[in-house]
Amino acid sequence: MPVMYLAVIQLLTLFCFTGANVSDYDHNLEMPLHKMISIDITPEASQPITSDVLVATGGKMTLTCTVEEHEESSLQWSNPAQQTLYFGEKRALRDNRIQLVRSTRNELSISISNVVLSDEGEYTCSIFTMPVRTAKAMVTVLGVPQEPQITGYERPVNENENAILRCTTSGSKPAANIRWYKGPEELEGARNSETKDPNGKTFTVVSVISFSVTRADDQAEITCTVGHESMPNTFKSSSQKLQVLYQPVAKIESRPSLPREGIRLQLQCDAFGNPVPEKYTWTRKNGELPLTVTTDQNSLVFQNLNKSDSGTYICQVSNIMGIYTTEYKLDVNDSQIFYQDPSPVPQSSIDHIVIGIVVAVIAFLLFCLLIVLGRYLIRHKGTYLTHEAKGSDDAPDADTAIINAEGGQGGSDDKKEYFI
Numbered sequence: 001m002p003v004m005y006l007a008v009i010q011l012l013t014l015f016c017f018t019g020a021n022v023s024d025y026d027h028n029l030e031m032p033l034h035k036m037i038s039i040d041i042t043p044e045a046s047q048p049i050t051s052d053v054l055v056a057t058g059g060k061m062t063l064t065c066t067v068e069e070h071e072e073s074s075l076q077w078s079n080p081a082q083q084t085l086y087f088g089e090k091r092a093l094r095d096n097r098i099q100l101v102r103s104t105r106n107e108l109s110i111s112i113s114n115v116v117l118s119d120e121g122e123y124t125c126s127i128f129t130m131p132v133r134t135a136k137a138m139v140t141v142l143g144v145p146q147e148p149q150i151t152g153y154e155r156p157v158n159e160n161e162n163a164i165l166r167c168t169t170s171g172s173k174p175a176a177n178i179r180w181y182k183g184p185e186e187l188e189g190a191r192n193s194e195t196k197d198p199n200g201k202t203f204t205v206v207s208v209i210s211f212s213v214t215r216a217d218d219q220a221e222i223t224c225t226v227g228h229e230s231m232p233n234t235f236k237s238s239s240q241k242l243q244v245l246y247q248p249v250a251k252i253e254s255r256p257s258l259p260r261e262g263i264r265l266q267l268q269c270d271a272f273g274n275p276v277p278e279k280y281t282w283t284r285k286n287g288e289l290p291l292t293v294t295t296d297q298n299s300l301v302f303q304n305l306n307k308s309d310s311g312t313y314i315c316q317v318s319n320i321m322g323i324y325t326t327e328y329k330l331d332v333n334d335s336q337i338f339y340q341d342p343s344p345v346p347q348s349s350i351d352h353i354v355i356g357i358v359v360a361v362i363a364f365l366l367f368c369l370l371i372v373l374g375r376y377l378i379r380h381k382g383t384y385l386t387h388e389a390k391g392s393d394d395a396p397d398a399d400t401a402i403i404n405a406e407g408g409q410g411g412s413d414d415k416k417e418y419f420i
Contacts, residue, residue, distance in 0.1 A: 045069035048125045050137035055115050056144050056230035064109040065125030073128045075108035080121025086110050117141050117201050142230035143173030143202040148238045150224050159246035163213050167224035170204035178207035181223040218244040247322030248273025252315055265302040269315035277317040285312035307332045
């Protein structure tokens with residue numbers, strides 16, 4: 001009688017307690033009655049054990065149920081709708097995504113691939129002892145955010161105006177996190193908002209960033225990145241290059257930089273701006289351009305430079321953003337042109353400095369040589385004055401001369417040398 005009672009309980013559990021239709025199950029499911037015999041053991045030993053699962057949509061999850069004492073009964077997995085998925089090693093629900101991983105008396109593990117949001121919920125592991133014991137496993141399905149899309153940039157932005165960009169991503173669960181970057185630098189001050197998608201489970205996140213642009217931001221890459229716990233250590237991103245319109249700047253250069261009088265001279269006005277400047281206007285301050293000069297867009301050409309060409313020349317460039325004016329002062333001398341500009345020292349000054357240094361060095365060396373030569377000559381030059389003993393000229397020999405000397409003394413005082 002107990003054996004039949006247990007068999008009835010398992011049958012009712014499989015088809016009534018689970019709430020499943022018979023058509024949803026494989027017809028080859030077998031439940032031998034001898035496997036349903038219960039043995040009285042410690043309740044804790046026959047209590048199944050499970051663990052919660054966190055999985056992203058499109059991923060694969062594994063549900064594992066273990067028991068210490070099986071009491072000659074099989075384990076069973078049921079979905080949140082209480083439909084039996086596997087009873088022992090027998091598959092009950094016709095869903096090819098569900099596969100058996102391991103089936104023993106003490107363990108039942110199954111896997112579900114290509115997980116969708118509807119797979120989320122509480123799964124039940126049961127063992128048909130007396131009484132029936134169950135364990136719950138909560139499956140949480142994360143919604144993976146879609147690729148972000150940047151909108152709001154429809155035309156180039158003028159210098160010193162605000163650029164306003166919008167980044168949108170949907171399908172995230174929970175709501176995704178959006179960040180903005182300009183190159184490697186993160187932009188602060190974005191406003192984020194989130195709304196639920198029509199399915200009621202995932203979210204659409206919108207982030208709006210506004211910042212003032214300068215000409216340095218022209219061609220800067222603005223990036224919107226989406227981070228989410230369903231994508232650990234990875235991000236989804238979208239980028240947009242900015243185009244900033246700004247008025248031109250210009251500078252005049254002389255080619256050659258230091259020409260001589262009578263040489264062909266070209267003043268070139270190099271301008272930068274966005275859009276690229278197309279209009280160049282050359283004028284001469286306080287006068288007309290020389291009759292012999294020719295203009296070619298950004299160049300002013302003097303075919304044969306002379307003194308009458310001296311003056312200040314003005315280059316004016318323009319685009320749709322504005323006008324910029326720059327000047328160049330040209331002084332033509334007999335043999336040289338000087339560009340009067342607070343820039344590095346002109347070449348002529350450099351030459352004079354070098355020549356002065358060389359002359360000073362040579363003069364110093366000559367002065368040192370004269371000092372050495374003078375000291376040498378003074379040391380080796382002298383006049384000698386000798387005072388001979390009086391009467392020596394008449395003496396027949398040296399002895400007589402000494403005797404005839406004044407005072408009759410012969411010594412060092414009779415003949416003296418004076419070094420002058």
